[in-house]
Amino acid sequence: MEKDQLIAEMKKIVGEENVLHSKEALYSYSYDATPGHVYMPDVVVSPGNVQEVSAILKFANEHKIPVYPRGSGTNLSAGTAPLKGGIVLLMLRFNKILDLDLENLIAEVEVGVVVQDINDYVAPHGLIYPPDPGTVKTASLGGTINENSGGLRGLKYGITKNYVQGLEVVLANGDIIHTGGKNVKDVSGYDMTKLFTGSEGTLGVVTKAYLKLVPKPEAQASMIAVFNTLEDAGNAVSDIIAAKIIPATMEILDNASIRTVEDFMHVGLPTDAAAILLLEVDGHPVIVADEKEKVLEVLKKNNAAEVTLAKSPEHKEQLWTARRMALPCLAKLRPTTFVEDATVPRSKLTQFLRIVTKAAKDYNVTIGTFGHAGDGNMHPTIVCDLRDEEEMERVHKAMDDIFRGAVELGGTLSGEHGIGLGKLPWMELQHGKEGMNAMKAIKRALDPNLILNPGKLIGEC
Amino acid sequence: MANEITAEEINKHDATLLKDIDDALANCMKCGNCQAGCPIYRETRKEFSVARGKISLMQAILSGKLEITKEFDSMMAQCLTCKTCAANCPCGVKADELILRGRHATIKARGLNPIKKTVFSLLSNRPLFNTVLRMGGMFGWLTFKDIPDKNAVLSRLPMPGMDPNRATAPLAATPLRSEFPPVIKVDNPKHKVAFFTGCTINFMYTDMGKAVIDVLTENGNEVILPGAQHCCGTPVHVSGAFELANEMAKHNIEVFERFECDYIVGACGSCVEALKDYPKWLADEPDWAARAQAIADKVREISQFLVETGYKTDNLGAINKTVTMHDPCHMVRGIHVTEQPREILKSIPGINFVEMKEHDRCCGSGGSFSLAHYELSRQINDRKCENIKATNADYVCASCPSCRMHITDGIVQNKMPQVVYHPIQLLAESYKLGKQK
Numbered sequence: 001m002e003k004d005q006l007i008a009e010m011k012k013i014v015g016e017e018n019v020l021h022s023k024e025a026l027y028s029y030s031y032d033a034t035p036g037h038v039y040m041p042d043v044v045v046s047p048g049n050v051q052e053v054s055a056i057l058k059f060a061n062e063h064k065i066p067v068y069p070r071g072s073g074t075n076l077s078a079g080t081a082p083l084k085g086g087i088v089l090l091m092l093r094f095n096k097i098l099d100l101d102l103e104n105l106i107a108e109v110e111v112g113v114v115v116q117d118i119n120d121y122v123a124p125h126g127l128i129y130p131p132d133p134g135t136v137k138t139a140s141l142g143g144t145i146n147e148n149s150g151g152l153r154g155l156k157y158g159i160t161k162n163y164v165q166g167l168e169v170v171l172a173n174g175d176i177i178h179t180g181g182k183n184v185k186d187v188s189g190y191d192m193t194k195l196f197t198g199s200e201g202t203l204g205v206v207t208k209a210y211l212k213l214v215p216k217p218e219a220q221a222s223m224i225a226v227f228n229t230l231e232d233a234g235n236a237v238s239d240i241i242a243a244k245i246i247p248a249t250m251e252i253l254d255n256a257s258i259r260t261v262e263d264f265m266h267v268g269l270p271t272d273a274a275a276i277l278l279l280e281v282d283g284h285p286v287i288v289a290d291e292k293e294k295v296l297e298v299l300k301k302n303n304a305a306e307v308t309l310a311k312s313p314e315h316k317e318q319l320w321t322a323r324r325m326a327l328p329c330l331a332k333l334r335p336t337t338f339v340e341d342a343t344v345p346r347s348k349l350t351q352f353l354r355i356v357t358k359a360a361k362d363y364n365v366t367i368g369t370f371g372h373a374g375d376g377n378m379h380p381t382i383v384c385d386l387r388d389e390e391e392m393e394r395v396h397k398a399m400d401d402i403f404r405g406a407v408e409l410g411g412t413l414s415g416e417h418g419i420g421l422g423k424l425p426w427m428e429l430q431h432g433k434e435g436m437n438a439m440k441a442i443k444r445a446l447d448p449n450l451i452l453n454p455g456k457l458i459g460e461c
Numbered sequence: 462m463a464n465e466i467t468a469e470e471i472n473k474h475d476a477t478l479l480k481d482i483d484d485a486l487a488n489c490m491k492c493g494n495c496q497a498g499c500p501i502y503r504e505t506r507k508e509f510s511v512a513r514g515k516i517s518l519m520q521a522i523l524s525g526k527l528e529i530t531k532e533f534d535s536m537m538a539q540c541l542t543c544k545t546c547a548a549n550c551p552c553g554v555k556a557d558e559l560i561l562r563g564r565h566a567t568i569k570a571r572g573l574n575p576i577k578k579t580v581f582s583l584l585s586n587r588p589l590f591n592t593v594l595r596m597g598g599m600f601g602w603l604t605f606k607d608i609p610d611k612n613a614v615l616s617r618l619p620m621p622g623m624d625p626n627r628a629t630a631p632l633a634a635t636p637l638r639s640e641f642p643p644v645i646k647v648d649n650p651k652h653k654v655a656f657f658t659g660c661t662i663n664f665m666y667t668d669m670g671k672a673v674i675d676v677l678t679e680n681g682n683e684v685i686l687p688g689a690q691h692c693c694g695t696p697v698h699v700s701g702a703f704e705l706a707n708e709m710a711k712h713n714i715e716v717f718e719r720f721e722c723d724y725i726v727g728a729c730g731s732c733v734e735a736l737k738d739y740p741k742w743l744a745d746e747p748d749w750a751a752r753a754q755a756i757a758d759k760v761r762e763i764s765q766f767l768v769e770t771g772y773k774t775d776n777l778g779a780i781n782k783t784v785t786m787h788d789p790c791h792m793v794r795g796i797h798v799t800e801q802p803r804e805i806l807k808s809i810p811g812i813n814f815v816e817m818k819e820h821d822r823c824c825g826s827g828g829s830f831s832l833a834h835y836e837l838s839r840q841i842n843d844r845k846c847e848n849i850k851a852t853n854a855d856y857v858c859a860s861c862p863s864c865r866m867h868i869t870d871g872i873v874q875n876k877m878p879q880v881v882y883h884p885i886q887l888l889a890e891s892y893k894l895g896k897q898k
Contacts, residue, residue, distance in 0.1 A: 074496075112506075116497075135494075328551030331552045336487075
């Protein structure tokens with residue numbers, strides 16, 4: 001189809017002011033937060049309601065034009081990069097929190113709302129929406145549903161899929177369907193809600209969600225522990241869980257991350273430590289006090305060289321500088337930053353960290369690792385310069401070792417960022433041919449013309 | 462001659478145009494964190510409104526994927542220079558400065574846009590500039606209608622480039638610098654302080670300027686008002702017309718070098734930031750940069766000066782009002798002065814100081830941005846007004862005449878009761894009330 005005709009059709013559906021097509025505007029939607037993926041779309045369209053989304057998809061499906069749903073474009077898997085040209089479907093006009101049902105603790109929210117805004121909206125009612133990815137202040141709800149985002153509280157509170165209870169979805173043929181709803185228990189039919197959550201925009205366009213909210217924990221206790229060996233840190237993580245304590249947060253920083261943060265921030269971090277653990281238990285004040293003591297005991301038993309308890313919320317913020325600044329400081333080292341999210345079973349944490357350290361050494365690349373120790377979700381962060389081809393070759397070799405290592409340990413390529421394009425080459429390694437075929441069959445059933453975010457997650461189909 | 466020059470040609474003609482910021486641009490990791498704070502993005506939610514988008518566009522120019530076009534120019538124009546992106550960037554990218562480089566490149570490639578060209582040629586000719594604004598003030602009553610108690614006016618006639626419903630500042634019948642002698646003497650002066658008035662205080666808000674002079678003399682400082690001082694150059698600099706801005710900087714350096722003074726004080730965050738930044742502006746000319754540094758070392762914002770050198774608090778009269786404060790962008794993220802104006806306000810008896818939500822968020826003025834994008838700057842301003850409303854304040858304080866003008870407009874449009882002052886005006890008023898006792 002001619003580009004001019006496509007633009008004219010889109011203007012008919014959403015109105016002239018909601019269609020962008022200048023070269024400069026198109027370039028502005030050619031990328032997301034993933035390094036190295038820039039592809040020009042043909043048009044950027046901002047629908048204002050579900051009927052318009054339906055009309056756009058119906059048209060695109062008839063003419064086999066690729067469609068890429070996009071929110072804030074902050075994902076780390078090239079999930080919104082318009083790989084094959086076509087329509088960028090900008091969902092940010094879906095910007096309303098439609099309802100807060102305090103009897104069912106459900107929020108009905110459109111996908112263009114920023115996740116932090118949901119939390120700000122429900123906070124006065126003593127509620128939280130737990131998924132809190134690092135991009136909580138920028139990411140749209142739709143993006144976090146499509147990528148099934150996690151965050152720091154994943155260990156105790158789970159991830160996005162645990163809080164999405166129902167969806168409004170537009171299928172590739174333009175059909176509008178509703179999955180799930182306000183029922184806590186619902187086994188009627190396939191669990192379509194879970195299917196679309198994490199589907200990276202390859203199966204349908206999500207327009208609205210019913211979100212489960214939970215009461216805000218009354219009390220917290222936070223602490224930071226320094227370890228001289230990775231084994232001790234890894235054992236401490238396993239032992240805390242074995243002691244039947246599920247901390248809200250249990251984060252780890254490796255030596256490379258500690259040194260980088262200290263170089264930039266000068267906050268007095270122990271640069272010779274092998275690892276730092278940051279922990280927070282939350283809940284009823286009595287239980288928090290009890291769990292705090294137990295955690296301290298486990299840390300001591302596992303040879304923590306130093307443990308500091310947060311005395312106040314301000315003190316906690318100070319202690320958590322190391323974790324908060326890990327990514328920014330690593331990113332400052334070099335122009336390009338790949339934040340990976342390979343995940344392993346908790347018990348394999350130490351082994352996995354060794355694999356990462358070895359890959360960094362073998363290929364002479366800079367990798368700092370931090371992440372969610374409690375759920376085995378690590379962020380090996382590779383800093384480099386995309387403009388240096390020789391270095392990029394080494395970076396990809398290091399990535400290959402890391403992903404293969406994770407899968408060999410019974411882990412997964414992605415804990416929370418999604419597959420998109422970045423981790424596509426390793427998908428068959430984890431899922432096997434048969435697993436990939438099953439996924440491709442689902443894709444072809446729901447999107448026979450392969451217009452929805454084509455080439456992502458399962459690759460060519 | 463073709464209007465548009467391709468990236469290739471630009472690089473051929475002027476290899477240094479954007480080339481030297483290649484590394485600075487590459488440091489942006491495209492995380493998009495700048496979306497969270499950008500006042501323009503919050504309204505438009507368009508990628509090219511935010512720093513990440515503009516940096517990407519500049520990289521596309523550099524790599525030859527895009528050319529410098531009118532559209533590129535208009536996207537680069539969508540920035541308030543509020544510096545929120547730079548202050549919150551995890552990679553420490555100074556996007557605000559890079560965007561100015563983008564504007565500079567546009568001017569190099571396409572020339573200044575005609576409206577700006579007219580305004581800037583007026584600005585560069587100081588005597589003409591002074592005469593025009595002075596005449597405007599003398600005949601102001603013909604063209605403007607006063608809004609009672611707000612120190613604001615509405616235009617009676619359509620004005621080119623201005624929204625007809627916009628409340629603006631009155632042009633003073635007599636500019637500040639014509640009302641006072643070049644030196645205002647006091648007995649046994651503590652310090653000799655040169656006052657950099659800036660244009661808006663000189664030609665419009667003379668009440669702010671008088672308050673500065675009153676407070677300085679009240680605290681035993683001799684005040685020098687160099688008549689030949691000129692616009693600080695900020696409006697020109699942020700448009701990317703660096704060469705012209707540098708000429709204005711040099712003029713001001715020469716003017717202030719002529720006076721022996723201990724300090725140079727300003728009452729506008731943007732002017733003060735410019736004076737402090739002159740060494741950076743003139744970095745390519747080491748001799749000038751050194752002279753600029755000598756000037757910059759003496760520069761203080763008025764509240765900064767008072768807190769640093771001490772001010773009288775034993776003779777203050779009570780102002781029984783609820784007061785809230787807006788932190789102008791160039792105060793909070795430019796020169797990092799936020800505590801001093803608060804300290805001054807809180808030292809005035811009777812004042813009930815209430816912080817507003819998002820007090821450091823841009824009011825939407827952005828100097829000439831509000832002229833070119835009035836509707837958008839109003840939307841941003843409406844959020845500011847909502848936050849002001851929630852404080853139930855009587856007065857809003859802002860250490861910037863542009864913010865004062867824009868917030869006053871918002872208050873008028875939203876039919877709110879507040880009046881906007883510079884913090885120093887309340888201190889001056891308090892001294893006055895103290896004497897009446």
